Amino acid sequence: MSSQICSRCRKVINPGDLFYRLTIKVFADFDGVINIKDRKIDLDKEFEKIKSCPEDLLEEEVYKEFDFILCPRCKEIYCANPLYLPLGEIKIDDNV
Numbered sequence: 797m798s799s800q801i802c803s804r805c806r807k808v809i810n811p812g813d814l815f816y817r818l819t820i821k822v823f824a825d826f827d828g829v830i831n832i833k834d835r836k837i838d839l840d841k842e843f844e845k846i847k848s849c850p851e852d853l854l855e856e857e858v859y860k861e862f863d864f865i866l867c868p869r870c871k872e873i874y875c876a877n878p879l880y881l882p883l884g885e886i887k888i889d890d891n892v
């Protein structure tokens with residue numbers, strides 16, 4: 797098995813070393829509410845828009861998957877703030 801490289805800090809993870817796999821799935825959700833109060837939706841036009849959209853692009857609109865390899869340190873850093881929110885009180889030493 798060849799060495800892996802941390803997706804975040806580029807550190808080489810040697811065979812046998814602990815590493816983490818991070819999979820992020822982003823997909824469209826729908827609560828069933830169609831909001832037509834504010835704007836007039838021409839269904840035929842909307843449908844044409846969808847049809848003219850390249851399929852892979854449309855796919856990306858509704859589903860996206862990321863796959864990363866993380867070293868233990870980057871895993872800690874990632875888990876401390878997965879959404880990359882403004883740090884505020886959280887202090888992370890990023891001098892890797």
Ligand SMILES: [Zn+2]
Pocket residue numbers: 802803804805806807866867868869870871
């Ligand atoms: Zn790392």
